[in-house]
Amino acid sequence: MAEKKERYEVILAGSGGQGLVLSGIMLAEAAILEGKNAVQTVSYGTYVRGGFSMAGVIIDSEEIIFQEVENADVVLALTEETMEMYEPLAKEGATVVYDTTLIKERTGKGLFGHPFTDMANKMGNVGMVNIIALGYMAKKNGIVDTESLAEVIKRRFSGKTREANLKALEAGIALAV
């Protein structure tokens, strides 16, 4: 796992209904469990599902003054549209993670494609895409400890949902090892 930095700026982008806002919340909650400050912002259109949806997360050991992501360290793109928006950030040093089930594959520095949606489908629940991706990003970039994400899942879910989410998290972590 990468060495943990004092500050992370993360963008989670896709379309409404992909669970990106919840992913942002879980990432921020994991950081708070580690004693960090965290802010999460959202940007969305008037549609509930299908339209552009984006969550921004900043994690910092110091006070977070300006609330919006200005220099993303890590980006997750789950639609072709958002991939086209954020792919250029890879050239500036960001890690851009994307879903090869939904987005055509690219090569280049800082671009990391994995079939998150296929994996989620094989696990029996397409709704787990965001958790697999979170596990992968946390392990790969050290944004938060994967144990903190597991703790957030345990607090938020119970029973079969908890088990399914923890399994998805593990699958994402395994991709990054």
Added chain:
Amino acid sequence: MRSEAKLMQGNQAIAEGAFYAGARFYAGYPITPSSEIAEECSKRMPLVGGVYMQMEDEIASMGAIIGASLAGAKSFTATSGPGFSLMQENLGLAVMGEVPCVVVDVQRAGPSTGLATKPAQADVMQIRWGRHGDQTLIALCPATVAECFSLTVTAFNFAEKFRVPVIIAPDEVVGHLRENVIIPGPGELEVIERKQPSGAPASYKPFTADADGVAPLAAYGGDYVFHVSSSMHGPEGYSNNEPANATWRVGQLHRKLEMHRDEIVITKTFDADDAEVLFIAFGATTRASRAAALELRKQGVKAGVLQLVTLWPFADREVAKLGGRAKTVVVTEMNYSGQVAGEVRRVLGSGADIRQVNSYNGQIIRPRAILKAVQ
């Protein structure tokens, strides 16, 4: 690894603050970007013995909270621009009847239904002057999730203490922002209850102020039978059209706030004491302004921020003091016309170097846009 901080959304923190302050009646009509406040109240009010009422529109919502307040409950509603417009008539009644209540206006981009999911700070003048007649009220504006909580408690305290409607005016950014916050325990923040009459019910005059400028307010349904009217009324609440009475009545609505001006007008400063470049901001733009000021400090420019926590009554004295010292004053706000910049100009005069950074397309103001105005 455990900490008591938790992630909370601005709108949720407003609902939490309301419960903390003792609010037990919510009536509203959900509207983006304020709906989470209604959602939270619909879940939680029944659990604390309170009432959540889903109304047919915002006119009725405002009427319902006025009625509930007169029956003794701390009551509030939440809305955004289009709904806030509908509330104005009854809001005027609350001012005239001196009915304690809290109205949250999570500001979104207009005009009219505008950009429903996007932020603005363009209701500043509507909050102050949106209803007819020579009325006045209090408006508070949070910039953080922690302030969403604490200022909601303050809003209820002001409403109860001064028998006046209090508007809480976050923008969509702050309403939807999530950040870590530590919610104070019971007793950590002061919670004020309205003054009750103590004399004989027959001699109760609901509009005769004590020395503090505020009259005790009995609750409907009790021993004190009284009348509240939107028309000009005397100390006992009944119609009175005498010029002398109107002079007293209108004056009283203003005087009770003027008397407590220093308590009501809240500001915060960040590196403002020696600031040659002073940013004046409120709500979300406070955060971008603080980031810009810190960047300028790094470049050797003495920059600071005056945050208007209380929007109305306007912080004339604080603006005059800090703005008078600065070489350049920059007002950052999410509207076209410079609603706060106009007030700053009124206070500092036309000779001052007052610059504006405005955004009115639903996009937030970023620090780099603010820096451009100074360079």
